[in-house]
């Protein structure tokens with residue numbers, strides 16, 4: 080599941096006081112936010128052929144002065160519940176996989192802090208931006224989060240840019256999402272509700288929304304989000320500049336427990352070889368390329384839920400693989416495709432949208448979540464990842480031979496679009512992703528032959544342990560390359576950073592670290608550190624793995640799951 084990098088405590092208070100949130104008055108030039116004064120931009124200022132009228136974002140946020148400024152959660156502060164509400168809180172969590180009781184307490188038009196970089200205030204956007212259809216696909220969503228999402232779009236977007244808001248109901252069974260939702264949304268003529276007659280999942284759900292969308296641009300959102308001031312214009316501007324620009328906002332965190340609002344760190348999208356989406360720090364080369372804080376951040380992947388794309392471009396590159404079920408992997412499919420087939424994927428620092436991050440989902444996966452997610456991943460790997468799909472399969476050996484359906488049409492699409500190969504993508508778009516050696520001498524679990532039934536395990540931390548073998552990979556899945564490194568995902572086994580420690584534990588760390596151990600698997604089954612000549616053993620605590628003087632002890636003998644020839 081996607082993970083969200085936590086915002087450090089120190090950053091959480093930024094702009095949460097409601098004071099800084101008030102519309103900023105300081106203006107150097109003639110244009111006043113929200114006024115109708117337009118500025119003429121000369122050719123040399125803007126690289127456009129035609130001089131164009133441009134504006135700052137219109138400060139349309141009608142919620143800056145909430146009806147009850149002291150109301151729960153206003154300005155994005157935490158909501159703390161009373162002990163006597165414990166039972167209701169519990170029920171809410173069961174229903175929503177987030178604190179629904181708290182969400183229901185908060186105004187559907189609450190104010191949230193303006194967390195954009197200061198410079199965004201001075202950015203100018205064209206007066207002829209393309210219009211967009213907002214597509215929000217949902218299933219069994221909570222009332223208050225869904226309704227708040229819609230209000231936030233309407234309250235914080237220039238009305239002329241919103242062609243329509245399409246709510247795609249992915250076959251929800253909850254009664255309040257039927258007639259009561261229709262009735263509520265009547266107040267918004269721009270809202271259309273499309274009811275699916277079967278559970279399609281978010282991928283085909285979005286495609287159904289796309290079919291009826293009339294805007295030039297499609298903007299996809301999750302159903303538990305809150306758009307920030309000025310979120311839309313900077314994205315549409317980038318698309319206007321080039322229809323192959325696919326853009327995502329910075330995704331802020333709405334805490335699943337307290338519904339507090341916290342600005343996203345400056346991060347971008349990556350992925351792991353297990354095909355998990357990951358938030359990653361922005362590498363230096365990308366930071367240097369950017370001229371200022373407002374500059375788009377090129378991103379190897381998108382999180383998936385929140386992005387805008389030119390509709391004709393989306394169709395041209397073959398939308399999503401409609402064979403993807405329910406949830407997952409569509410974000411990688413689209414990201415790979417955009418980069419490999421001539422597009423540009425970026426995150427826009429002047430556009431902020433909050434999202435409720437939660438650990439699990441409130442809806443059912445008809446085929447089970449792991450199975451669905453893995454099948455989707457296999458389809459994407461098969462079509463887009465060339466020989467690199469082997470790394471994915473190596474990490475998920477249980478997928479060998481599993482069915483992933485027919486991908487012929489998707490492969491034909493890739494040929495037709497004359498896309499770059501995956502190697503090009505890795506080298507040019509995501510060079511910081513470590514590539515495990517494709518050829519390995521051994522892979523899988525590493526079994527101890529002295530303590531029977533125990534395997535090397537990361538235990539989710541970075542110090543290696545001996546733990547009962549479970550045979551399902553994850554923390555017990557390693558590969559032993561011909562370059563003599565033991566890989567765990569993107570990491571490699573290293574010696575202890577504490578040189579003077581009497582016990583030399585084994586850690587997982589960056590593969591280019593000087594502490595990476597080069598191992599030799601001896602004929603009698605030892606794993607020996609070629610530098611110190613010491614052997615991998617289980618410590619006297621029976622838990623942590625250590626390097627110890629080699630001796631004739633069965634706990635120093637190890638067997639890999641699979642061995643390979645060179």
Ligand code: LR7
Pocket residue numbers: 080081082083216217218219220249279280281284300301302303330356382383384385405406407408409410434440442
């Ligand atoms: O069968 C379904 N039908 C649906 O309509 C399953 C889900 N959905 C809806 C659901 O109601 C929600 O609005 O689809 C949306 C996404 O599902 P979530 O919110 O349960 O999952 P998520 O937030 O973990 O989803 C992230 O990963 C998904 C992978 O397929 C999608 O790409 C989501 O859009 C994506 N969300 C984001 O990128 C927001 C930022 C989170 C991160 C990282």
Ligand code: MN
Pocket residue numbers: 301302303384434435
């Ligand atoms: Mn979501």
